Amino acid sequence: MVLDELTHPVVLAPLAGGPSTPALAAAVGDAGGLGFLAAGYRSAEDFGAELRELRGLSAAPFGVNLFVPGPDDADAAGLRAYRNELRGESERVGAEPGEPRYDDDGWDAKLALLRAEPVPVVSFTFGCPAPETVASLRATGAEAWVTVTDPAEARIARDAGADVLVLQGVEAGGHRGSFSDADDAEGYGILALLRVVAGEIDLPLVAAGGIADGAGVAAVLAGGAAAAQIGTAFLRAAEAGPNPAHAAALAEETATALTRAFTGRTARGLRNRFLDDHTANAPRGYPHLHYLTAPMRAAARKRGDAGGFNLWAGQAHRLAREAPAGEIVRELGEGARAALARATERVGWGE
Numbered sequence: 001m002v003l004d005e006l007t008h009p010v011v012l013a014p015l016a017g018g019p020s021t022p023a024l025a026a027a028v029g030d031a032g033g034l035g036f037l038a039a040g041y042r043s044a045e046d047f048g049a050e051l052r053e054l055r056g057l058s059a060a061p062f063g064v065n066l067f068v069p070g071p072d073d074a075d076a077a078g079l080r081a082y083r084n085e086l087r088g089e090s091e092r093v094g095a096e097p098g099e100p101r102y103d104d105d106g107w108d109a110k111l112a113l114l115r116a117e118p119v120p121v122v123s124f125t126f127g128c129p130a131p132e133t134v135a136s137l138r139a140t141g142a143e144a145w146v147t148v149t150d151p152a153e154a155r156i157a158r159d160a161g162a163d164v165l166v167l168q169g170v171e172a173g174g175h176r177g178s179f180s181d182a183d184d185a186e187g188y189g190i191l192a193l194l195r196v197v198a199g200e201i202d203l204p205l206v207a208a209g210g211i212a213d214g215a216g217v218a219a220v221l222a223g224g225a226a227a228a229q230i231g232t233a234f235l236r237a238a239e240a241g242p243n244p245a246h247a248a249a250l251a252e253e254t255a256t257a258l259t260r261a262f263t264g265r266t267a268r269g270l271r272n273r274f275l276d277d278h279t280a281n282a283p284r285g286y287p288h289l290h291y292l293t294a295p296m297r298a299a300a301r302k303r304g305d306a307g308g309f310n311l312w313a314g315q316a317h318r319l320a321r322e323a324p325a326g327e328i329v330r331e332l333g334e335g336a337r338a339a340l341a342r343a344t345e346r347v348g349w350g351e
């Protein structure tokens with residue numbers, strides 16, 4: 001198990017859409033955490049090039065993450081109405097909406113790449129691959145990790161042959177990893193999910209969602225997790241590649257909210273103009289909405305207009321700090337040890 005070899009119980013979340021870089025994954029791995037490379041939104045060719053770059057930068061074990069394709073079930077009338085609704089935003093940022101369309105994010109090509117060039121860990125989000133797919137990757141020597149957001153998904157992942165479950169609480173930044181994008185926005189918080197799944201399923205559990213400092217890591221370790229998977233707290237790392245306006249916004253005391261407004265799939269981001277104006281009417285329809293809003297979001301990013309694009313962030317975003325990723329990993333690990341020692345002392349008070 002790769003998890004048993006880590007110096008610090010810290011997994012870098014795969015961060016698709018810009019922040020994920022080979023340098024970031026290498027820095028986390030070299031510091032004794034587990035680095036991850038996000039394959040989402042990239043072609044198999046580009047992803048393959050990043051994979052080779054990472055192998056050249058670091059000899060530490062690492063993981064890669066794939067989006068599991070979902071059904072093409074967007075409602076055409078809903079998409080048209082949403083396109084009309086975006087007219088004002090489109091004029092404001094000076095970019096036309098894009099053409100909504102379905103694709104499977106290069107699923108077969110990426111799987112073929114990972115069979116040809118095996119990696120230590122492959123994690124999945126947005127669904128559970130078929131047992132044969134899991135078995136074919138495990139046959140290359142890879143561990144298969146599946147992201148789940150409730151106990152029913154955890155059972156499906158276990159039955160498909162997953163080696164590790166990544167439990168994602170509703171506090172998490174970015175997309176919900178749920179198998180279907182149902183209207184159950186309440187969702188499990190990470191501690192509740194961890195305890196409920198730990199009581200039922202005998203697999204190593206990695207906990208994600210709103211964990212951004214050592215004490216947060218300690219909390220999920222005490223709850224039975226083998227490690228914490230952390231996204232937002234790495235978005236300001238020196239090696240990460242986010243937009244500067246996004247990185248700066250994380251430090252503000254801005255509330256986060258769940259929304260389908262940017263991509264048609266529920267995700268958590270900082271509240272901003274686009275999110276507040278369009279969450280109410282955004283239909284379900286990933287990846288159609290992703291392609292519909294992409295040119296407008298790109299234009300807003302270019303202008304440094306933080307109101308006009310997705311600022312993915314978990315609930316603890318204000319704890320993210322600017323530092324080299326290796327330093328963040330060490331602080332998280334050492335902070336967890338210190339917090340667990342303090343907690344142990346506190347438990348002794350009553351004696």
Ligand SMILES: Cc1cc2nc3c(=O)[nH]c(=O)nc-3n(C[C@H](O)[C@H](O)[C@H](O)COP(=O)(O)O)c2cc1C
Nearest residue numbers: 013014015016125172173174209210231232312314
């Ligand atoms: C900018 C961003 C991009 C993300 N991209 C992915 C991804 O490509 N694949 C994935 O499984 N999870 C992705 N996530 C979710 C993380 O895996 C993780 O669940 C989340 O970051 C944990 O919550 P935190 O951000 O509060 O640490 C992303 C999160 C963020 C903030």
